Amino acid sequence: MKIFEAKSLMFFFFLLSITMLFTQKANCTVSISDITRNGNDYLFVFEDGDGNEKGVSGQLKSNTGSAIGSSFTINTYTLNEQSKPSVASDNTNFLVTWQSAYQDGYASGIYGQFISSNGSKVGSEFRINAYTASDPSVGYNGSNYLTVWDGQDGNYTGIYGQRISAEGTKIGSEFQINTYTQYDQRNPSVTPNSDNFLITWESGWHTGSGQDGDRHGIFGQIVSGDGALIGSELQINTYTIESQLNSCVASNDENYFVVWMSQDQDGNDLGVFGQLISRNGDLVGDEIQINTYTDGIQGEPYVVSNGDNFLVTWLSNGFSQSGIYGQFFDSNGMFLGDEFKISNGSIIVTATDGQNYLVRYDNGWGILNSPEAVPEPSVILLFAFIGIPFLMNTKKHDRN
Numbered sequence: 348m349k350i351f352e353a354k355s356l357m358f359f360f361f362l363l364s365i366t367m368l369f370t371q372k373a374n375c376t377v378s379i380s381d382i383t384r385n386g387n388d389y390l391f392v393f394e395d396g397d398g399n400e401k402g403v404s405g406q407l408k409s410n411t412g413s414a415i416g417s418s419f420t421i422n423t424y425t426l427n428e429q430s431k432p433s434v435a436s437d438n439t440n441f442l443v444t445w446q447s448a449y450q451d452g453y454a455s456g457i458y459g460q461f462i463s464s465n466g467s468k469v470g471s472e473f474r475i476n477a478y479t480a481s482d483p484s485v486g487y488n489g490s491n492y493l494t495v496w497d498g499q500d501g502n503y504t505g506i507y508g509q510r511i512s513a514e515g516t517k518i519g520s521e522f523q524i525n526t527y528t529q530y531d532q533r534n535p536s537v538t539p540n541s542d543n544f545l546i547t548w549e550s551g552w553h554t555g556s557g558q559d560g561d562r563h564g565i566f567g568q569i570v571s572g573d574g575a576l577i578g579s580e581l582q583i584n585t586y587t588i589e590s591q592l593n594s595c596v597a598s599n600d601e602n603y604f605v606v607w608m609s610q611d612q613d614g615n616d617l618g619v620f621g622q623l624i625s626r627n628g629d630l631v632g633d634e635i636q637i638n639t640y641t642d643g644i645q646g647e648p649y650v651v652s653n654g655d656n657f658l659v660t661w662l663s664n665g666f667s668q669s670g671i672y673g674q675f676f677d678s679n680g681m682f683l684g685d686e687f688k689i690s691n692g693s694i695i696v697t698a699t700d701g702q703n704y705l706v707r708y709d710n711g712w713g714i715l716n717s718p719e720a721v722p723e724p725s726v727i728l729l730f731a732f733i734g735i736p737f738l739m740n741t742k743k744h745d746r747n
């Protein structure tokens with residue numbers, strides 16, 4: 348009996364550890380909101396008013412998307428604007444990062460605040476960047492956090508990172524992640540895969556020849572848990588004509604899946620494209636056109652993985668299609684089912700409990716079952732109004 352009980356307990360902890368692995372799957376820096384799970388609940392972070400221009404607020408949410416307690420302001424320093432929050436979790440606490448205007452004395456800086464599982468602040472707000480910085484994204488690899496942002500690399504913007512322990516101390520100094528520095532490297536997205544992280548960003552300029560030969564392209568770099576660059580900088584987009592922007596990366600603990608929007612590649616304005624990348628940084632298979640309906644704008648993609656498949660969501664605005672659409676992909680980057688409509692809303696932010704997906708749905712939230720759970724992807728509507736005004740999506744587009 349005791350052996351059986353011990354085995355049961357071990358199996359329970361095995362399941363627990365598997366579940367814990369699957370909670371950190373996407374951080375798309377271009378979003379004005381973000382959400383992640385700590386093993387029990389989700390923390391949704393979003394731009395809000397703090398009494399002095401914008402601030403950053405949080406709301407704990409259950410597995411069904413209903414609010415737990417009230418929303419709370421996360422930033423302590425409220426002067427000027429605090430914006431673009433990103434959140435990751437060590438499976439107990441959350442680390443929220445954001446950009447704050449003029450707080451560090453020059454332009455914008457990156458600040459962080461640990462939040463406990465019950466929504467209280469742990470320690471004080473702290474500054475993460477050494478030099479001017481904006482557009483933070485944060486991930487957790489099971490040991491430490493890595494916050495990435497765009498800062499100054501000597502030639503317009505570049506990509507930087509800072510490791511932070513779960514106890515809240517900076518580990519080492521901030522380090523440069525991009526190797527190619529000409530023009531802008533900006534809007535980084537970070538996701539863990541085992542001990543490593545993949546950071547992706549857009550590189551180029553709004554006109555002429557950028558790093559991929561024509562305006563902006565999508566590039567990436569694998570960084571070890573020790574903060575060392577592994578291998579060379581990757582060019583992720585294969586189709587290079589015009590601009591490729593707004594990358595977002597997730598991993599299923601095996602491969603990475605990077606999505607972005609590309610100008611005119613789908614034959615009509617913006618479209619959403621993706622590329623599977625191995626743990627070692629090799630492109631796996633060909634670049635994928637993700638949106639089936641191509642008329643007009645399909646952009647601002649977001650990707651999340653439940654540890655197996657991937658859910659890509661995007662905003663579509665065409666002649667006969669508008670709203671948030673989604674497409675599942677299997678672990679090998681193959682289409683699972685067809686593109687489907689999720690919502691009439693305009694905010695794309697999703698998270699997962701390791702099985703189902705929690706998606707922002709108009710003024711509330713919905714649970715989206717993975718196609719493994721239900722043969723035909725379907726949305727179960729669980730409206731859970733959280734008492735905040737509907738947020739306009741202000742993700743950045745190209746400068747031109």
Ligand SMILES: [Ca+2]
Pocket residue numbers: 500501502503504505527528529530531532
């Ligand atoms: Ca640069």
Ligand SMILES: [Ca+2]
Pocket residue numbers: 559560561562563564586587588589590591
């Ligand atoms: Ca390009």
Ligand SMILES: [Ca+2]
Pocket residue numbers: 613614615616617618640641642643644645
């Ligand atoms: Ca299109």
